[in-house]
Amino acid sequence: MWCMEAERPVASIVIIHGACEHHGRYKWLSEMWRSSGFNVVMGDLPGQGTSTRERGHIRSFQEYIDEVDKWVARAKAFELPVFMLGHSMGGLIAIEWFKQQQSGIAGLILSSPCLGLQLKPNKFLDWISKGLNVLAPSMRFESGITPDKATRNKEVIEMDINDSLYITKVSVRWYQEMLKALKSAMEPTDAFLNIPLFVMQAGTDWLVDKKMVVKWFNELASHNKTYREWEGLYHEIFNEPEREDVFKAARAFVEQYMT
Template sequence: MWKWLAERPKGVIVAVHGAAEHHRRYRWLIEMWRCSGYHIIMGDLPGQGTSTRQRGHIDSFDEYIKEVNDWITEAGKYELPVFLLGHSMGGLIVIRSLQEKHHLLSGVILSSPCLGIVNKPNPALDLLSKGLNMITPSFRLNSKLSIDIATRNKSIRDEDENDSLYVTKVSVRWYRELVKAIEEAHTKIKDFPDVPVLLMQGGDDKIVEKMAVRSWFNRLDALEKSYKEWKGFYHEIFNEPDRDKVFNMAKHFADSHLPESEWSE
């Protein structure tokens, strides 16, 4: 994991990236949080980015949960309000992590969380993946995730075009574990803790099924929860041309859940 420290910290953001990507794609967001008075803790998930694990492969989704739990534990050492921010699969990891183990948190920010997939494999291919998962779980296929369907931001697209850390193939086991985690996020929704939640969703998301996201949010039993759909935005709302607006909403959410003395500064 890596840490970026604010000069006058008032809280800590634990950020969890999505499938195929890595922490270096969050340079802008990291700096925005740091300059706003928040320490940032983030790393590359197993099998992604600079991780030494087999690229695009996991044996169990629990590997992600364990990794993020370690980041949350590290954040707690600062004795400051802690917020979790998860994008896409990172949002799913945050949800599953909190369903399995409750942490002392001041809030959760979910960015287009992966609670349903737009382009699902056809039934025959889905059945085949179940068989391959038993026989050769590390067999890898094209993920069909591309930056062109993730954001409308041309500068981000151009930057990612030659990104050697971007994962283009994923294993059969990774896919089956993702599907299982999505199902559990829905079936175990009652296990999610009563913590303030801000869920922001791209209105024109071509990767995550936004109706599944909205369904999960509507069923979430939380005293304080907010849903914002960004009209016309693609999947990566923190990388869209109007990403400043997205960050400002996230920052306002975090600031408003700080101790009163910190929020009033």
């Protein structure tokens, strides 16, 4: 877990990163929140970054939810309004976390949330993975996620290519747990009924199926939800050349619910 405190904090925000990456890729975004008066709490999810040697592998999706629970507890300790921002798989984790907790968060931002996959294993691998999930759950295969599919920002792409913590392979168990979570996320729930929600979706997303994001949003029971699609932007909207405008929209959203 990592905490970046603002000089004169007015709120705290928990950031949940996506698949195959780590919290170190969020330095720019974290500093933008900190300089805006937010304490930032995040960390490396299980199986990612420096959290473990079993990189790209989890035993259960619940491991992610339990880890985020710790980050939220740390953020609440500041006794200020707590917001949550989940990117990609981090958005999926946030959704599943809310379904279990349903309290203590002033507002939720989902950035290109993973509610459907654009990149899928071939049919044979998809079929055989069901058996391998029992016989060899830690067996790895290529994720198909590459930096150039995530962003148009050449500086970020170059850093990712040379990032030793950037994961290129994931386990069979990870894949099967992801599929279960995707199915669970689409089930009807009233967990978001009274939570201010802002879905920020990349218009040109090579990693997440945005049609499923729109479907989830439209079917979600909520008194306060907003959807905005960023035309032409790739999956990592907070890394895109237009990221300052993206951040301004996110900040404007949370500022409505600071009291």
